[in-house]
Amino acid sequence: MATMSLLSVENLSIEYRSRRGVVRAVRNTSFALEAGKTLGVVGESGCGKSTLAMAVLGLLPPTAAVTGGAVKLGGRDLVRLDPEKLRGLRWRKMAYIPQSAMNSLNPVARLRDQFHEIWHAHGGARDGVREKAEALFIRVGLDPRRLDSYPHELSGGMRQRAIIAMALMFEPELLVADEPTTGLDVIVQRGVLNLLRRLQAEEQMSVIFVSHDIAVVAELCERVAVMYAGEIVELGPARAIFGAPCHPYTIGLEQAFPDIRDPMRTLVSIAGAPPRLDRPLDGCPFTARCPFAVERCRIEKPAVRSIAPGHLVACHFAAEAEINRKRAREPLVWQRGGTA
Amino acid sequence: MSGEVLIRCDDVHKTYEARRTLRELVMPRHGDGHAIRALDGVSFRLERGRVLGVAGESGSGKSTLANLLVGLERPTGGLIRMGDRDLARLHGKELLAFRRQVQMVFQDPFASLNPRFTVRRTVEEPLVIHGIGDRASRLARVREALEEADLRPAELFLDRFPHQLSGGQRQRAAIARAIVLRPSALVADEPVSMLDVSVRAGILRLLRGLVDRLAMSLVFITHDLSLIGQMCDELAIMYQGRIVELGPALDVLAKPLHPYTRALIAAVPVPDPEQRPADDAVALLEAMAPSASVHGCRFALRCVYAVKRCHGDDPRLRPIDGAHEGACHEIERIRTAEKEKSWRH
């Protein structure tokens, strides 16, 4: 698929290094995102989804290093770009919405001043900031008078809206949102979700949406990448991922996730824990928890295969997913691990 | 109702007095502008072997209710009875005896276990505090509790520290600590919200199983309504220190009475890309002033159905369908309106 992708991540590997050893947080991961499209990245804590998001933005902490692969934004490799140039791209070409708005806003500066500072630091024109900031606040559903508030004077939902307004300052092509609604109350979350969906449609931005909440991703994203132990194990259109998941982990995750429309459905719990990433992994990383695993899974790493246009799965038995989906409905299946 | 009522709350109030600044001491302002009413007249009863879900937004008072039920705080008004004891009147030895009866499971299994205690010490500690058994019999009870919490074999976990356990295992250790005293009631404050999705169901099943097997009562506090159906027999929806709806859990979820409950349920995201997300009417609730009117319904200022009466007359919980109660004047009118709306679609 050589269509115009705005962002393409190619065989990306990222390691964290400390005295205690090397953690291979992201391993050989590839995906592409076309202009104006939305991609959800789901997975459990420690699966590497946030690391991946940070790598796309070039915001990895100093202990992390890209050990292979490329992150290409509009053809330019961000991994090899000089930090000054990368800084120039952030905000202008790509913006970031973090989970905790409180921590990313300066607590002792009025929102207006923070707006101005970012605007000027990234070379915004001398005039028109004021109007721009007010217009953006109206767009995200905030009273423009709130620009004169300090962050602590706003509620959690309002702060998240303010952050979204700032992210849109330069009309970026790519927006990376890392758990933007986690920790918000249901009704507040609903407001922020609806806002994000509306803005994405209006601006035709590309959005990477990182979340552990598959319901939120189902609602916002056209494509979904499921990560497990530092790898994308399944990637495809949201309809396929939720309608006919093929990787056993995706199947399990969906069976584990509650749905308020069906409150009595028995939820499964996947036995065991993700593998440690500080030692080499042979075979499929999900083997130890997979109810369908066989000897082959432990030895041979499954190749990423395409089972439908745009639907990729890293499982030896992707072709037999139909049977696995049926078996997976029985919660007892998930109570013990596979052969390993 | 057949079972024995274990927990009974009658018109429970909890008001926090904010510390006054020097200026306010010198120039007192009128009214009780300083009092924060965390709980404002909460009443319910819970039978042995039943699970009550308590749901609501942050600030609705659900955590305060949890603290009151386990005796971490005292109510400023009303009555909390546990069995035949009145919690507010307990002191010293009696309070200690009460604490054996009610235990708690906390939200964050990473912070609710002492990082310097092994699993064994963590689970043994309540036994030591209450002076139960000698070393050997305590160890036997610790083992038993761990196995009941599905940490099997117990030997494998006894000498581990919290950081050597996964999130799910930590929460199981915390549950073992809560049940080792054989309490008659448990309060679980968002017990799975910090856990990975793949292990949540296991913890919920464990809690439900323990309630059934040990004939305990459980107060299950959550903000995630989609978990209620799995866990709860009854459900209380809280708003600004009040229970605005109370009833059999599935009835409340399927046929919500109160406009606030309706909004809450409609706002929950659903793991299905085909589902049309809730419209902005729900989202609008967020933008509107959450401050309550003083005389009328606490929800009136945000309510799309509010009429004049709602601003002046404070609705109380009243039975609508058998055990299903709602605190709203307009329940009947809203029902008819909703029915017509769904006909037209």
Added chain:
Amino acid sequence: MSSVPMPLVEAPGADHERWATARLVLGSPSGLVGVALFVFFCVLAVAGERLAPYDPMAIHYLPSGKVAQVEAPSRAFWLGTTHYGRDVLSQVIVGSRVAFIVGIVSAFFIAFIGTNIGLIAGYYGRRVDDVLMRLTDIVFGIPFLPFAVVLVALLRPSIWNIILTISCLLWRTTARVIRSQVLSLRERPFVRAARVAGASDLRIMYVHLLPNVMPMSLLYVAFGVAWAVLAEASLSFLGFGDPRMVSWGQMLYAAYISGSIRHAWWSVVPPGLCITVFTASVFLIGREYERVVNPRLDRG
């Protein structure tokens, strides 16, 4: 369910923990150097008399019958002699004992007083905290040396009075640090959990909170040792040392008042160096220990 054992740590348990800490401290160059030096001084302090070539108080004479006053280092006296004809090497070796007694005993008291005051103030908060922290502020306001000089002079110079003086003042930093730790710890859910289980205030403080502040407390023991040795040396240098015992500070004092400080480097450098190196070794261990128990410093 998820009771499947995690492929985690092979040999968990308390002993394993402790060894892991020790290994991590020794694993870094500075930690290793610190521990090696500390062990070296330990041996000196314990086996001082047997290692020293002479009695440190013995006065030596030249073959001519004169007192061997300020003799330069020679084969007989490796580090020369003092103004009073005593062997510098023997004095340095035996003097390490005072450093040890003062260092360790005062550090113990510093940590004991500081930890308790910090624990009580932090846990109870409000009035108790106000009173104890104002007391700490007052102690912070007392300049160390003038206070120590007055107190030791009043009580007459002895090693125990020096220890008393040091302990009276230097607990203040420990108390502050422990209090701030307790302030954040007491809000943690595990403390609420203990209270729900029925634990009393005392039990929460000494069974649940203390193990969590112990690493910090031990860190301040390490720093306390260093401060106490310096304080003893300062007091001795000012002439308030215990006259019955040899200490490094006293050696400096003797070199100073006898005037040999100006022309005999061997009367000054060995004790001075010992103070510096011993203090540094304790600081090195403390720093490494801090890095291990407080992993946040590692990541930065």
